[in-house]
Amino acid sequence: DDSSSGSDSSSGGGGKKITLGFAQVGSESGWRTANTKSVKEAAKDAGYTLKFSDAQQKQENQISAIRSYIAQKVNVIAFSPVVVTGWDAVLKEAKTAKIPVILTDRSIETSDDSLYVSFIGSDFIDEGRRAAKMLEKVLEKAGHKGAVKIAQLEGTTGAAPAIERAKGFKEIMDAEHKDDWKVVVSQTGDFTRAGGKQVMAAFLQSNPDINVLYAHNDDMALGAIQSIEAAGKKPGKDILIVSVDGVKDGFVAMSEGKINGIVECNPLLGPQLMELVKKVNDGETVERRIKTKEGDFLQEQAKEALPTRKY
Ligand code: AHR
Numbered sequence: 216d217d218s219s220s221g222s223d224s225s226s227g228g229g230g231k232k233i234t235l236g237f238a239q240v241g242s243e244s245g246w247r248t249a250n251t252k253s254v255k256e257a258a259k260d261a262g263y264t265l266k267f268s269d270a271q272q273k274q275e276n277q278i279s280a281i282r283s284y285i286a287q288k289v290n291v292i293a294f295s296p297v298v299v300t301g302w303d304a305v306l307k308e309a310k311t312a313k314i315p316v317i318l319t320d321r322s323i324e325t326s327d328d329s330l331y332v333s334f335i336g337s338d339f340i341d342e343g344r345r346a347a348k349m350l351e352k353v354l355e356k357a358g359h360k361g362a363v364k365i366a367q368l369e370g371t372t373g374a375a376p377a378i379e380r381a382k383g384f385k386e387i388m389d390a391e392h393k394d395d396w397k398v399v400v401s402q403t404g405d406f407t408r409a410g411g412k413q414v415m416a417a418f419l420q421s422n423p424d425i426n427v428l429y430a431h432n433d434d435m436a437l438g439a440i441q442s443i444e445a446a447g448k449k450p451g452k453d454i455l456i457v458s459v460d461g462v463k464d465g466f467v468a469m470s471e472g473k474i475n476g477i478v479e480c481n482p483l484l485g486p487q488l489m490e491l492v493k494k495v496n497d498g499e500t501v502e503r504r505i506k507t508k509e510g511d512f513l514q515e516q517a518k519e520a521l522p523t524r525k526y
Contacts, residue, residue: 233496234264236284238294240321241272243371243406244434245462249526250295250320250482257485263492272371272405274298278305285312291492295320295336298373306330315495319484321375332495335487335505337480339376342459343383345511346429347392349476350457352513354427357455357475363392363427366418366454367401368411368439370431376480377403380431380459399425404435411438419446430458433465433477440473451475451514461512463524469517477517479509482526 270276370377404410430436
């Protein structure tokens with residue numbers, strides 16, 4: 216589903232209007248919906264022509280979208296890679312066509328760093344570490360004693376946030392909780408509510424003694440909550456829940472006591488991306504890595520923060 220927009224907005228500065236091709240992952244989560252909205256609004260505000268595509272979480276769709284942007288000779292290409300590997304060929308085509316590429320939100324693995332000019336987004340390894348540190352606090356607050364049996368709902372297999380959120384969490388777990396914490400089940404729920412619901416139901420069947428859920432995003436936690444309740448257990452009490460993102464529905468669940476802690480991941484990358492696009496288009500040297508800043512939230516902050524949440 217390809218679409219163009221912004222052709223009716225003014226050029227904003229009298230200069231030649233910038234055309235940006237943006238290849239989005241999909242619309243798998245509340246986070247992604249907010250991210251798409253931010254990119255579209257910011258492109259409009261900047262007066263760029265935006266060519267936008269939704270890859271429905273399939274790498275081959277994203278590759279064809281990028282190819283079509285190259286064929287259309289856009290000025291800059293930005294994309295949020297579904298998975299980390301397999302981009303070199305298409306990015307070489309962009310380089311040959313002299314179209315600069317910006318990675319947004321997610322990183323790639325490549326042996327050729329010249330294939331993209333900048334990467335703007337969160338530090339997912341740190342988010343994983345923060346989730347583990349948050350779990351320490353949650354367990355303490357709940358007065359939890361004894362073994363911590365963790366179920367992990369992973370994001371899309373092969374995606375940077377899934378790999379890195381697992382890695383950062385494990386790092387803290389191995390270093391500080393080797394004897395008392397154990398991930399007893401871990402599987403992908405593809406960052407979707409339906410995935411979280413389905414996988415959590417299976418987890419509860421195979422491991423009814425799980426007492427913690429670490430979900431790589433709020434949507435999967437929200438889906439899992441449905442299965443926990445269906446199994447006659449109380450989310451946030453019988454099973455303590457920590458997730459990542461900070462979307463509104465996540466905050467609502469947290470203010471109801473069903474999620475215990477959320478590590479924020481900011482999807483509102485649009486305005487910063489548009490500034491970067493301008494600089495890159497003007498041939499300026501830009502920072503290779505731009506990290507977004509985020510917060511951590513526990514239940515006591517949820518109600519207060521809810522009205523001010525922007526996504
Ligand atoms: O890449 C960011 C992740 O992708 C978000 O945390 C998740 O909700 C989304 O689908």
